[in-house]
Amino acid sequence: MRNYLELLEDILENGVKKEDRTGTGTLSVFGRQLRFDLAKGFPLVTTKRVHLKSVIHELLWFLRGDTNISYLKENGVTIWDEWADEQGNLGPVYGSQWRSWETTDGQHIDQIANVIESIKNNPDSRRHIVSAWNVAQIESMKLPPCHFVFQFYVAGGKLSCMLTMRSVDTFLGLPFNIASYALLTHMVAQQCNLEPGEFIWSGGDVHIYSNHMQQVHTQLEREPYPLPQLKIMRKPDSIFDYTYEDFVFENYEYHPRIKAPVAI
Numbered sequence: 001m002r003n004y005l006e007l008l009e010d011i012l013e014n015g016v017k018k019e020d021r022t023g024t025g026t027l028s029v030f031g032r033q034l035r036f037d038l039a040k041g042f043p044l045v046t047t048k049r050v051h052l053k054s055v056i057h058e059l060l061w062f063l064r065g066d067t068n069i070s071y072l073k074e075n076g077v078t079i080w081d082e083w084a085d086e087q088g089n090l091g092p093v094y095g096s097q098w099r100s101w102e103t104t105d106g107q108h109i110d111q112i113a114n115v116i117e118s119i120k121n122n123p124d125s126r127r128h129i130v131s132a133w134n135v136a137q138i139e140s141m142k143l144p145p146c147h148f149v150f151q152f153y154v155a156g157g158k159l160s161c162m163l164t165m166r167s168v169d170t171f172l173g174l175p176f177n178i179a180s181y182a183l184l185t186h187m188v189a190q191q192c193n194l195e196p197g198e199f200i201w202s203g204g205d206v207h208i209y210s211n212h213m214q215q216v217h218t219q220l221e222r223e224p225y226p227l228p229q230l231k232i233m234r235k236p237d238s239i240f241d242y243t244y245e246d247f248v249f250e251n252y253e254y255h256p257r258i259k260a261p262v263a264i
């Protein structure tokens with residue numbers, strides 16, 4: 001994960017001071033890309049402990065089409081608490097757009113089921129896309145999607161994925177986002193009988209919050225460990241049938257957790 005650490009250095013060196021919606025203040029750069037060859041290990045930050053349980057349950061929650069935090073709470077995941085209303089609802093965020101995009105004539109489109117079918121039946125297609133950026137519904141979401149579009153690509157028996165984020169909390173959010181989409185790429189590859197290829201991450205406003213500076217410096221003083229490997233213990237019948245226990249991360253060596261406040 002040296003490229004992740006280099007991105008942090010890049011922001012410290014080239015970032016511009018910029019105010020933001022949360023009132024925290026950031027150092028920010030615009031337009032960056034990171035590439036990860038999934039054959040070389042699972043891209044998980046090792047210079048601090050990443051709470052994998054939250055990453056896995058959040059992804060399973062998206063795939064359920066769920067937009068209420070009760071599933072997360074039942075599984076000890078608190079990362080969405082601050083944005084939910086009193087009933088635990090977040091509005092039509094990721095899960096709703098991925099699994100049940102509402103059309104103007106009242107139909108619902110399951111983008112995940114469709115993209116798996118299109119990868120299986122028409123691997124050369126250049127339209128393997130899932131979008132969470134539903135312009136008509138942005139206003140009713142508690143937070144407009146940050147990771148808002150992803151595309152799959154098949155070549156040489158390998159499945160690659162490219163994600164675009166409009167806004168990136170590089171210290172707290174990005175390690176989660178990279179791990180989440182790398183995991184999704186492994187799952188989709190398994191379902192489509194392909195090997196995982198590359199995960200490519202692209203970010204628009206890529207920032208470090210002003211109250212994460214000490215944490216970033218601590219991380220930059222640490223030497224990264226080799227990457228862990230992901231083992232998926234069985235092949236479920238569909239992309240919607242994975243459970244938490246299916247995923248085993250082998251050889252995850254990490255430096256101690258670094259706490260940081262989340263900007264709301």
Ligand SMILES: Nc1nc(=O)c2c([nH]1)NC[C@@H]1CN(c3ccc(C(=O)N[C@@H](CCC(=O)O)C(=O)O)cc3)CN21
Binds near residue numbers: 051054083169259264
């Ligand atoms: N400012 C901000 N940054 C984000 O990364 C973010 C948002 N807002 N809003 C929506 C979601 C929620 N996400 C979050 C929220 C909190 C953590 C966080 O506090 N992580 C800690 C503890 C992890 C845990 O206990 O599970 C960490 O050390 O990584 C991570 C991602 C990602 N998103």
Ligand SMILES: O=c1ccn([C@H]2C[C@H](O)[C@@H](COP(=O)(O)O)O2)c(=O)[nH]1
Binds near residue numbers: 146147263
């Ligand atoms: O998956 C996520 C979700 C959110 N973020 C970060 C990016 C920003 O710091 C905030 C969102 O604030 P906006 O004002 O809506 O841009 O959350 C993330 O990094 N990853």
